[in-house]
Amino acid sequence: MPGGMEDYSIIADKAIMMLSPYMDEKLTIENIGIVEDFSPNPGAWQIIESDSTIVCSLYEESGGLLEAVSNFAGERFEGISERDALDAAAELLNYISGAYAKEMSERGTACELQPPDYGNKLKKFSAVKICRVRLKTGKSKMGISIGVLDI
Amino acid sequence: MSGILIVDDSKTSRKLLRELLEDNGFTIIGEAENGEEGYQMYKSLKPDLVTMDITMPRMDGIECLSLIRHADENAKVIMITAAGQREKMVEALKRGAEDFLTKPFDANRVIETVKEVLDMG
Numbered sequence: 001m002p003g004g005m006e007d008y009s010i011i012a013d014k015a016i017m018m019l020s021p022y023m024d025e026k027l028t029i030e031n032i033g034i035v036e037d038f039s040p041n042p043g044a045w046q047i048i049e050s051d052s053t054i055v056c057s058l059y060e061e062s063g064g065l066l067e068a069v070s071n072f073a074g075e076r077f078e079g080i081s082e083r084d085a086l087d088a089a090a091e092l093l094n095y096i097s098g099a100y101a102k103e104m105s106e107r108g109t110a111c112e113l114q115p116p117d118y119g120n121k122l123k124k125f126s127a128v129k130i131c132r133v134r135l136k137t138g139k140s141k142m143g144i145s146i147g148v149l150d151i
Numbered sequence: 152m153s154g155i156l157i158v159d160d161s162k163t164s165r166k167l168l169r170e171l172l173e174d175n176g177f178t179i180i181g182e183a184e185n186g187e188e189g190y191q192m193y194k195s196l197k198p199d200l201v202t203m204d205i206t207m208p209r210m211d212g213i214e215c216l217s218l219i220r221h222a223d224e225n226a227k228v229i230m231i232t233a234a235g236q237r238e239k240m241v242e243a244l245k246r247g248a249e250d251f252l253t254k255p256f257d258a259n260r261v262i263e264t265v266k267e268v269l270d271m272g
């Protein structure tokens with residue numbers, strides 16, 4: 001069932017797997033829900049094309065994405081809005097999308113990844129339904145949004 | 152000493168790869184952030200090896216690989232991509248890439264592959 005709940009759960013699972021080495025050991029899911037819109041917060045996004053077109057984004061809530069990208073890139077960034085910090089978020093997202101694509105290809109569905117992009121404000125996407133997973137650690141929060149595009 | 156050109160649109164990815172290769176004694180002679188720039192830098196720098204990301208805006212890695220191999224049939228190019236992009240890898244190997252690496256990088260595999268392609272293995 002492409003573009004369904006199963007895709008959301010595979011992507012969320014890969015995201016946690018890829019993010020956890022770079023976040024503190026208290027990393028947990030705070031909540032999961034279906035929402036109307038993508039978060040407008042700073043972050044990275046990427047389009048994954050297969051039977052359906054999926055947009056996946058990593059976004060900042062309170063320091064979680066900054067924590068992840070600083071540890072991932074091995075650099076101290078001033079803030080998440082710094083270009084290099086967002087570039088690192090995009091690369092981390094590319095790993096997550098790649099892990100999802102690998103799993104889908106093992107299940108017989110090929111996915112094509114578009115280059116990830118990033119910014120202080122998410123580009124406007126019109127998605128049918130968006131799943132939002134909020135993550136928290138001992139001291140920070142960040143989110144993942146996954147939507148199937150309405151095209 | 153061998154000079155390597157890194158072509159990747161992600162600055163973070165270029166940095167991680169540069170650090171890994173330099174820590175293992177390799178010399179990076181240039182970094183390009185898309186296929187067009189990569190092709191121009193290949194012609195001017197004549198590197199011993201190119202690490203070529205596939206997914207890039209403007210000109211992707213497969214197109215850049217084709218141009219480089221057309222200009223220099225002995226060019227050594229290792230393709231790099233996120234996991235799960237099998238079709239693109241097959242296409243790149245058909246067009247003359249020596250080998251490929253997937254992200255996230257496995258340090259040992261990166262070094263082994265680079266050494267092998269440079270005939271240092």
Ligand SMILES: [Mg+2]
Pocket residue numbers: 115159160161204205206207
């Ligand atoms: Mg890329």
